[in-house]
Amino acid sequence: TAPARDRLRIAIQKSGRLADPARSLLASCGLSWRESRDRLFCFGETLPVDLLLVRDDDIPGLIADGVCDLGVVGRNVLTETGLARGASGGAPVFREWRSLGFGQCRLAVAVPDSWQWTGAEQLSGKRIATSYPGLLRQWLEAQGVDAEIVLLSGSVEIAPRLGQADAICDLVSSGATLAANQLKPVETILESEAVLAGPIAEFDPVRAGLAELLMRRLEGALRVRK
């Protein structure tokens, strides 16, 4: 367990789709920061709430390890990481505290335009490329479909053209990337958006108080935005 801290530390994406909206949402809760020279750490000035700027994929693990108390991350990443930890025998340690209303996208199965889609059973015996093996496996099992999962860390949408896979399971927002690769979305596996992630276990009283204050301000800020 991490040593007791009297400040709250929130992990957000350093750069990417969630970086600016996460920061401006937290700023609208009345937080402000002094940035370190390497731009990895932001020291909270108005409240003892600091930011750690990291890759989004690292956020669930940082919470699990107690390095950070809270994080702003896509539900897709949080859920996938939870499934992976569960598959390797780990007990659940983090959960979604609250959805944040930005970063909307969906994790979808997409197939070549030329396929006449009739349903999930069409994927039986096929190879599906994805960076989300846990979520895809869970969905395939629920559908009772036996397919091969091809794990790719990026450029999933070109896998069918390269002959690496027959179909893909990837994040979609507008669908333009899929269309450019002659693919069409046919099944939604997860509706995602940015969420505030936090531990399942309770904080010590000091951080619990800070987290409660932050949650109250977040409610207010999100209500005004709607």
Ligand code: ATP
């Ligand atoms: P990092 O360098 O932090 O690992 P990344 O390339 O994994 O960045 P981004 O592309 O910035 O991450 O996406 C971050 C999150 O934004 C995704 O995990 C997802 O929750 C959300 N998102 C919203 N729309 C899309 C989209 N069209 N494609 C991908 N992610 C999207």
Ligand code: ZN
């Ligand atoms: Zn990432």
